[in-house]
Amino acid sequence: MLEPGLDRHEWESQWQALEEQVEDSPAEALPELGSLVAEMLEERGFALEEPVAREGDEREIVAEFLAAREITRLVESTSDEVSADDVASAVNSYRSLYEYLIAERSAP
Numbered sequence: 001m002l003e004p005g006l007d008r009h010e011w012e013s014q015w016q017a018l019e020e021q022v023e024d025s026p027a028e029a030l031p032e033l034g035s036l037v038a039e040m041l042e043e044r045g046f047a048l049e050e051p052v053a054r055e056g057d058e059r060e061i062v063a064e065f066l067a068a069r070e071i072t073r074l075v076e077s078t079s080d081e082v083s084a085d086d087v088a089s090a091v092n093s094y095r096s097l098y099e100y101l102i103a104e105r106s107a108p
Contacts (some may be wrong), residue, residue, distance in 0.1 A: 008102060011040055015098055027087045030072040033094040040101045041065060061097065068093035 014036050021029040041048060046062060071090035074082045 007043060011036065011098075012102065022091055026091050027075050027082070030068075030075050030087065030090055030094075033091065034069050034072045037065060037094045037097050037101075038069075040098065044101055061100070064093050065097055068097075 018029055018032055018036065021032070038048060046058070048062060048065065068090040071082060071086050075087065
């Protein structure tokens with residue numbers, strides 16, 4: 001069993017390291033941002049692949065993540081359909097979710 005707050009410290013360290021990459025190349029940072037936020041969501045009890053989670057009390061959280069993840073998938077497939085605004089939107093969504101999980105959904 002991990003000490004309370006240890007996962008938070010690890011996540012904060014990972015996020016801080018990714019911030020530089022976001023500044024330099026936001027599109028390339030998306031997959032790593034998405035992986036970190038997915039891990040955080042799952043650790044905090046969000047079932048991202050379950051349709052029921054998309055209908056629950058916090059469906060906005062899951063919906064925001066899924067929208068950002070879709071943009072990330074398009075970027076990874078080198079789709080021409082992804083604009084700089086789309087990338088910025090995904091980065092902002094991941095950032096918003098990260099901040100929510102750190103502040104509002106910390107470990108018991």
